[in-house]
Amino acid sequence: MKDSVAAILVAAGRGERAGRSIEGPKQYRSIGGRAVLAHTLAAFRSHPRIDDIVIVIHADDTELCERALGPNIAGAFLVTGGAERQISVRCGLEFLATARPTPRIVLIHDAVRPFIDHETIDRVIVAAEDFGGAIPAMPIADTIKRASSDATIAETVPRRGLFGAQTPQGFHFEGIRDAHEKAARSGRSDFTDDASIAEWAGTTVMLVEGAVGNVKLTTRQDIAAADRTLKERQAMIDVRTGNGYDVHRLIAGAQVTLCGVTIPHDQTLDGHSDADVCLHALTDALLATCGAGDIGDHFPPSDPQWRGAASKIFVERAVAIVREKGGRIMNADISLICEAPKIAPHREAMRAAVAEMTGLSLDRVSVKATTNEALGFLGRREGIAAIATASVVFGETA
The missing domain is CATH 3.30.1330.50 (2-C-methyl-D-erythritol 2,4-cyclodiphosphate synthase)
Structure with a gap:
């Protein structure tokens, strides 16, 4: 029997770099005629290995989320997150801990990565099952510079062995839940992703092939580009x-x-x-x-x-x-x-x-x-x- 798999979509952020919009934070902005979050939810809901989906939202966004997802919200669980991503993820994990049965594998994904594909999800699930933790990643192609305080170049960082981390990041559920609880008890809130928490707690985290298109929508320009991409796809049946x-x-x-x-x-x-x-x-x-x-x-x-x-x-x-x-x-x-x-x-x-x-x-x-x-x-x-x-x-x- 295959391991049960749950997904946590982290959607509690405010997205300040994307600018203000009447549609709300960037996860609720429209691309290709639907909210960013709606596209992300569809990608996970259509995957045959995903059993449960938890969407972690800001305390003020329940109505906004329900309006953005419409009837597609059925079957997904809404959970209120915290002021920081790390807290929000922990809220999602705590909710899943009450599920019966609890999942064997959990995938944690940025809600503003709407172009995630099934093949990448598959690779993460398989590696997480085998090793305890896995993330999709892409080799760094650009030359990396470290800047001094006056914005001059302090050094060129060798890019060999450097990768850009993506989501979903997959883990054995009990392992990542324990790691988050340990970080909270230690007063650590400076981790930039869930893999770094798992590494700190001693979990082996494997790199699997990411996807060029699995981009995180951060700025207003990113959202506009995503909207153009989807409209072009829709034009070609x-x-x-x-x-x-x-x-x-x-x-x-x-x-x-x-x-x-x-x-x-x-x-x-x-x-x-x-x-x-x-x-x-x-x-x-x-x-x-x-x-x-x-x-x-x-x-x-x-x-x-x-x-x-x-x-x-x-x-x-x-x-x-x-x-x-x-x-x-x-x-x-x-x-x-x-x-x-x-x-x-x-x-x-x-x-x-x-x-x-x-x-x-x-x-x-x-x-x-x-x-x-x-x-x-x-x-x-x-x-x-x-x-x-x-x-x-x-x-x-x-």
Whole structure:
């Protein structure tokens, strides 16, 4: 069983360097039509490993936060923070300590890093599980200068081995909670991030690859640039189309299963599972939209657990993979090639079954059939083939 994972989004700051705005502190400023915090929350909520999300806010910001997040606030826990980030994080940890069960891993993230991606989150979780602590970081590319009090250069600092720390920073929950409590008892409030508290307490903290786009919005210019970036992304719709093809031999029998619907027939389809050519083709079409291999990669025919399995399982897993990768299925189209049985009397039941598996409305599902004009093995009724096409839009914010 995988470790339970919780996320703390630290959103209690005032953001003075971003200037004043009627929208409030920078975590509530609008970028791409939504609050910065809303984008950050969506990134964590859509990650399949995140179980609970705590948003730590300023005591004065409850109404502001609720307005900024709207219905998306459902399921997230609002916790009041303190005057300093370190105190706010401790408030979030104390809240999670009351959860049942308490998380094994906790990720602590700056709410004003809205472009965090799932791959970076994955790397942090895995390293935190293995070593106790992990942070994403990027090598310092600029030459580093140390300044004197009069603003002249005192020295050039070698940049080899220097990294810029990002968030989320991940830890074993009990370890980072104990480290924060120890720091509070010691009167230490000068730590600049949670990794530095963990290091001070003796926890091993690993560096994992960060992301160039995982920037912290600090100034008014940062927020304006983020708004431009999102608007440019929204202007380019990422719609992908995947195709799938499958064929199965017909043998003596009493029925065939097509699109999950059992149809009486004087033959049956031969295959390791239920040999539903329609759903096998659709599974491949869905997987193709996100480069996730094919049905054989996920459900190898050599695996006995899939013997006689309902192919609905395959489609539902492909749907889950598409959604995990940020996709929204737009439509599914299936074409059957066979001489018999007649498909028309069963078409609506087949469409309804596919709609249920994919979460699509009925008007977004098409099932149709054609013969092979008595030509070839299909024309000789030796098999049935199916071609499926699926369209999926990626890159939308939740």
